Amino acid sequence: MLQTSGLWLALATFLSIWWGHVGVRWLEAKSADIRPPMVALIIAGLILNVAALFAPNVTIGGVCSVVGIALWWDAFELVRQDRRVRHGHAPANPNNPRHARYLAEGKATLHDPLDREPSDPFVDTQPTAHRKPEIAS
Amino acid sequence: MMWEGLAIGLFSLGIIGFGFFWVIRMEYHLGYLWWPYPLLFGVGIIVLSLLVADAGWSALLGVTGASFIWGATELKEQAVRADLGWFPRNPKPKPLPPFASVIRKIKAPHL
Numbered sequence: 001m002l003q004t005s006g007l008w009l010a011l012a013t014f015l016s017i018w019w020g021h022v023g024v025r026w027l028e029a030k031s032a033d034i035r036p037p038m039v040a041l042i043i044a045g046l047i048l049n050v051a052a053l054f055a056p057n058v059t060i061g062g063v064c065s066v067v068g069i070a071l072w073w074d075a076f077e078l079v080r081q082d083r084r085v086r087h088g089h090a091p092a093n094p095n096n097p098r099h100a101r102y103l104a105e106g107k108a109t110l111h112d113p114l115d116r117e118p119s120d121p122f123v124d125t126q127p128t129a130h131r132k133p134e135i136a137s
Numbered sequence: 138m139m140w141e142g143l144a145i146g147l148f149s150l151g152i153i154g155f156g157f158f159w160v161i162r163m164e165y166h167l168g169y170l171w172w173p174y175p176l177l178f179g180v181g182i183i184v185l186s187l188l189v190a191d192a193g194w195s196a197l198l199g200v201t202g203a204s205f206i207w208g209a210t211e212l213k214e215q216a217v218r219a220d221l222g223w224f225p226r227n228p229k230p231k232p233l234p235p236f237a238s239v240i241r242k243i244k245a246p247h248l
Contacts, residue, residue: 002187002188003186003187003188003189003190003191003192003195004187004195005186005192005193005195005196005199006183006185006186006187006189006195006196006197006198006199006200006202007183007186007187007199008196008199009145009149009186009195009196009197009199009200009203010183010186010199010200010202010203010206011199011203012203013149013153013199013200013203013204013207014203014206014207016149017153017203017204017207017248018207018248021248022248049143049146052139052142052143052146053138053139053140053142053143054138054139055139055142056139057139057192058139058141058142058145058192058193058196059192059196060142061139061141061142061143061145062141062142062145062146062196062200063142064142064146065142065143065144065145065146065147065149066145066146066149066200068146069146069147069149069150070149073150073153089223113217113221114214114217114218116217117217118169118213118216118217118219118220119216119220121168121169121170121216121231122168122170122230122231122233122237
């Protein structure tokens with residue numbers, strides 16, 4: 001018989017990482033103050049990790065703990081996302097007062113710098129940051 | 138108390154942390170076009186987890202497989218970060234992955 005514990009844990013891990021990317025960006029962009037969602041994520045992570053200790057089997061315990069620890073990571077990731085927006089490494093939401101302040105400071109941007117195709121690694125070895133601007137003649 | 142569950146959670150933290158390391162190194166030395174290989178490796182590990190009798194070992198394999206699948210989706214964004222100068226870019230020529238012409242036709246996944 002097949003052992004499905006690994007499959008459940010793989011799903012929990014991948015979905016936790018997916019939420020850590022997509023959900024944290026969304027949450028940070030919508031929150032005027034990141035502290036309340038951070039506290040909520042830390043408490044939810046704590047509840048899940050305590051639940052893992054009392055789980056009836058390894059699979060449920062593992063899923064609870066993987067998701068719980070991912071939520072703790074996400075709480076920390078909210079701070080990093082805030083820093084990315086402030087430095088123009090992630091798009092700012094002009095409707096968010098915190099982001100509006102970063103935009104006014106001049107470093108933040110409305111566009112996503114990562115929303116582009118990478119250069120072909122076998123054609124050009126010069127980073128775009130060091131390329132001369134291309135001017136149409 | 139079920140300490141194994143907590144151990145699996147801590148293991149996931151470690152393997153995801155290792156994921157950040159290997160994604161940066163792999164993109165630097167090989168380039169993002171190698172993305173299907175860690176993806177297939179991850180899928181292979183998850184398939185292997187189905188065949189392991191012990192639930193704990195199966196869980197660890199499942200977490201490891203998922204982290205490799207995530208890493209494969211991260212290679213393209215890492216290449217963009219290197220393009221933008223946020224990470225060092227390897228000036229040396231990178232080796233072409235097997236089946237490069239086929240891989241180029243597929244849009245690299247990212248989260």
